[in-house]
Amino acid sequence: MEPNTGLPVTDMHRWDHFVLIVYGIAIVLFGGYMMYLYRLRKQLEETE
């Protein structure tokens, strides 16, 4: 895909994988937190 300004993209493309790493961290962090919450809720409901 062409850059929006029409200017040539520099060698910053060698860092493209960092974008995926950041979104991966987001999935792990928030997914992990949601799993923790669901487990906690299940645990509490079982002891109720």
Place this chain on the structure above:
Amino acid sequence: MIQTSHERAPTPAPGARWLTPVLGYGSAALIAVGVVLTFLAPPDSLQGYLSRILPIHAQSAWIAYLSFFVSAACSLAYLITRRMHWDRIAHASVEIGVILIAFTLLSGAFWGYPTWGTWWQWDARLTTTALMFAVYIGYLLVRGMLEDPVRRARTAAVIAVVASVGVPINYMSVYWWRTLHQTPTFSIAEGHSYLGGNPMLQTAFWVMFLGMTIGYVYLLRFRAQIAHKQAAREERELEMELRALQSKPQQGVRT
């Protein structure tokens, strides 16, 4: 001596059952659209595809600010009314804020290394963000250490109110000290946006803003509902302990 909160956990309001999942699904859909738009946006002329980190990084910082403000407001409400309900919301909000601020620091480092040439710098914005993270981790640790619910709520409320001073300092740090970190990605007051040259990324930014704000409300409600159950269990355990103590024959008491 352990005190009881003297407050039964209130019954959830009508609509609570359906509203939380609706918020959850709504935010998940909006965030998904935001992510798709982010990945469809063309690369920036200088940063390349790294500009795709900006929407999620800036929005997580915004929600972290919001969550710390909410925790301060609820803590203040607790100190005034002494209703445990406020303490539970404040706790839930800090927990979400800590995760968001951790993500802000991590995503910022991954953006900073290729663009600034360093993972970390003791710059004003970065340092105040790290301080905020440390202070709120301290808040959670203090809560974990105190067994008495009333003492725990009171101490945590004072910490949350004092710690919230860090939020405006953190926001203004880029204007006051002018170190490495650039000014906000979007500013209504100054009428500028760093994403202005990339309309699709700008749209993604606002869709993420909406999705993540609704997601915060969803998480807050969900976490507060769990905290409500935890408080009810704590109360039950305490009552059982008291009953056991009362039924025990008193020893060593002179008649």
